[in-house]
Amino acid sequence: xxxxxxxxxxxxxxxLILGHRNSxxxxxxxxxxxxxxxxxxxxxxxxxxxxxxxLAAHRINEMTPGEKITEDDLAYLRDVxxxxxxxxxEQPNGDWAKTILRQFYFSSYQFLLxxxxxxxxxxxxxxxxxxxxxETRYHLKWSGEWVIRLxxxxxxxxxxxxxxxxxxxxxIAELFLPADFEFEAEASGAGILTEDLxxxxxxxxxxxxxxxxxxxxxxxxxxxxxxxxxxGVHSEHLGFLLAEMQFLQRAYPGNSW
Amino acid sequence: MNKEEIISILSEVKDPEIPxxxxxxxxxxxxVEYTDDFIQIxxxxxxxxxxxxxxxxxxxxxxxxxxxxxxxxxxxxxxxAWTSDWMSESGKQKLEAYGIAAPAKHNCFLSGEDxxxxxxxxxxxxxxxxxxxxxxxxxxxxxxxxxxxxxxxFKCH
Numbered sequence: 446x447x448x449x450x451x452x453x454x455x456x457x458x459x460x461l462i463l464g465h466r467n468s469x470x471x472x473x474x475x476x477x478x479x480x481x482x483x484x485x486x487x488x489x490x491x492x493x494x495x496x497x498x499x500l501a502a503h504r505i506n507e508m509t510p511g512e513k514i515t516e517d518d519l520a521y522l523r524d525v526x527x528x529x530x531x532x533x534x535e536q537p538n539g540d541w542a543k544t545i546l547r548q549f550y551f552s553s554y555q556f557l558l559x560x561x562x563x564x565x566x567x568x569x570x571x572x573x574x575x576x577x578x579x580e581t582r583y584h585l586k587w588s589g590e591w592v593i594r595l596x597x598x599x600x601x602x603x604x605x606x607x608x609x610x611x612x613x614x615x616x617i618a619e620l621f622l623p624a625d626f627e628f629e630a631e632a633s634g635a636g637i638l639t640e641d642l643x644x645x646x647x648x649x650x651x652x653x654x655x656x657x658x659x660x661x662x663x664x665x666x667x668x669x670x671x672x673x674x675x676x677g678v679h680s681e682h683l684g685f686l687l688a689e690m691q692f693l694q695r696a697y698p699g700n701s702w
Numbered sequence: 703m704n705k706e707e708i709i710s711i712l713s714e715v716k717d718p719e720i721p722x723x724x725x726x727x728x729x730x731x732x733x734v735e736y737t738d739d740f741i742q743i744x745x746x747x748x749x750x751x752x753x754x755x756x757x758x759x760x761x762x763x764x765x766x767x768x769x770x771x772x773x774x775x776x777x778x779x780x781x782x783a784w785t786s787d788w789m790s791e792s793g794k795q796k797l798e799a800y801g802i803a804a805p806a807k808h809n810c811f812l813s814g815e816d817x818x819x820x821x822x823x824x825x826x827x828x829x830x831x832x833x834x835x836x837x838x839x840x841x842x843x844x845x846x847x848x849x850x851x852x853x854x855x856f857k858c859h
Contacts, residue, residue, distance in 0.1 A: 478833035478843060485835040492751025496780065572781035577750055579783065579859055580839075587834050 447508060448629035450501050451529060452636050453570065454519060455626060455675060456558075457497030458530035461520060462683070463551055464490030465690055466538055475541050482587060486548065489580040494520070496573045521694035525684050526677040529624075533616035535674065535683040542595050542605035546613055549588035553650050554620050556581045557642040566634035589653050596657025606659055618668035620646070624675040703769070705736045712743070715765050718757045719838050722800040725758060729788025732779055741766065741774045746784045748859070749839040786859045798822045803844065803855040818855045821846035 446454075467487035474480025498516035506512050534551055538544045559578040565571040595602040621643040630636025643664060651661040672678050693700060712734065713726040725731045725745065733744040743762065747755050759776050766774055786805035789797075794804035803818030820827045826848035836843040841854045 478835070481837070482833055482835035485839045488751035488753070488839055489749060490751070492747070492749065496750060568781075572779075572783075573750075576747075576780045576783040580749060583834065583857075 446505060448626040449567075449633065449635055450504050450508075451626040452630040453497050453501040453504065455529040455624070457494045457501060457519070458528050459534050459551070459555075460490040460497065461494035462528070462530040462686065463534040463547070464488070464494060465686060466534065466536075467544070467548070469538055470544065479541075483544070486584050486587070489577075489584070493573065493577045493580070496576070500569050500573065517694070521691045525679050525687060528674070528679065528683060528687070529626075529677060530674050530683075531616065531619055532669065532672050532674040532680055533613065533620065535680060535686060536613060536616065537682055539609065539612065540605055542602065543609040543612060545588055545591040545595065546606065546609040548584060549592050549653070550613060550617065550620075550650070552581055552585040552588055553646055554639075554642065556585050557645055558637070558639065561637045561642070565636060567636075570635055592653055592659070593657040596654070596659040603658070606657070610659065610662070614662055614666065615669055617662065618666055619673060619675065622668055622673070622675070624673075703736075703771070705734060708736055708741060708766075708771070709734050711765055711769060711771075712762060715758065715761050718754050718761070720797070720800070720802065722796045723789075723793050725762075727790045727793030727796065729790070729793075730758070730784060739771075739773055741771060743774065743776045744779045745776060746779050748784050752839060784859070786856065789856075797856060801853060802841070803853060805856045805858040807858070816858045818844060818853075821849060821851070822853055823851050824849040 464487045467483050467490065470480060470483045471487070472480065474483055495516055498519045502514050502516055502519060505514055531551075533547060536543070536547055556578065559574040559581055562574040563571055563578070565574070592606070596606045597603070621640050623638050623640060627636060627638055631638050647662065647664045654661050672680055674683075709726075712731060713724050715725045715731075717723045717725060717728055717730075720728075728748065730745050730748060731743070732746050733742075735742040745755070745758065745762075755778065762776060763772075763774055766772070787807070789805065797804045799822075801822050803820070803822045806816055806819065817831065818829065821829055821844075824846060826846055828847040829844050830847060832843040832845055832852065834842050836854045840857060840859065842857050843852060844855050845852045
């Protein structure tokens with residue numbers, strides 16, 4: 446698989462894994478409206494993931510004579526070390542505060558990424574981002590409002606947001622560390638180095654944290670030393686997630702509804 | 703059969719989740735080509751994960767098959783991205799009559815002013831948002847503070 450295919454799959458994996466995590470809330474949300482909201486966000490993300498997987502499968506098939514893989518092969522038949530999503534998005538849901546903060550961190554990132562990829566010289570990537578950024582803008586607004594509501598809410602909700610920050614902040618640095626497929630994507634004009642998004646990401650996130658009366662996060666924090674989701678070195682959580690998500694295709698290969 | 707007749711057949715295909723609107727009203731029917739008994743159709747999703755897209759494709763095939771038209775290719779296009787501005791004026795009126803507030807003008811979301819003009823039931827402007835997300839990805843949930851009824855708002859997108 447070439448580097449650019451991996452770049453596309455990285456975008457798909459982030460959207461799929463976070464979409465799957467969010468879908469775990471369906472039927473368990475704190476109130477009906479927010480159960481519906483998080484399920485809708487899950488749907489948007491899984492839709493975005495499908496578009497990226499379809500594009501990657503098409504590219505791989507074109508480049509490899511005889512290959513006929515599909516979006517389903519990419520989602521259901523790759524193992525943990527082949528997944529290229531961030532450590533952030535595979536983190537368990539925890540409580541509502543942690544789910545909200547994870548969404549807010551990721552949507553803040555994804556919004557800036559898509560905005561830059563609108564200029565991608567790979568027309569299919571630009572088209573997916575043009576479609577997706579409208580949805581992401583909405584996710585960002587929704588999650589940002591929740592960060593403020595919880596941070597500047599009760600003593601209990603504030604304390605839970607502090608716990609969520611403590612849990613998730615070690616996963617931030619990875620968002621801005623380059624992987625080999627990103628160097629290739631940048632060089633070919635198809636993608637960007639996410640390092641260029643870093644300053645704006647911290648500014649935007651910290652602005653919301655100030656309104657939410659939460660401590661700001663420092664851009665000086667180092668990445669975790671052992672884990673790198675982009676490179677396929679995941680936390681233990683992803684294996685459990687895939688075991689559930691992939692069960693049907695592993696147990697009954699090729700089965701469909 | 704000519705292209706115009708095919709377009710008018712397609713214009714009868716309803717959105718499965720909002721059955722008062724046709725795919726033409728919604729603006730998701732993007733292009734139709736008809737040459738040598740071969741029909742090529744382009745449709746675009748409202749939202750990336752819209753689960754209605756597959757049903758819509760099946761419905762398009764079924765509708766055309768009624769007229770013996772079976773040589774059909776349906777392609778999903780993403781760019782230019784769908785916007786609620788593509789919804790027809792008659793579509794907006796049908797939506798309001800159905801009890802769903804029609805989308806405001808484009809870019810209202812960017813300016814933070816994406817909200818329905820009034821309650822589709824009693825037309826009061828005294829309304830408030832309950833949730834940014836409603837029963838489908840394309841809708842938000844509001845309530846009217848005068849007639850006290852909750853209602854869906856088709857979001858500006």
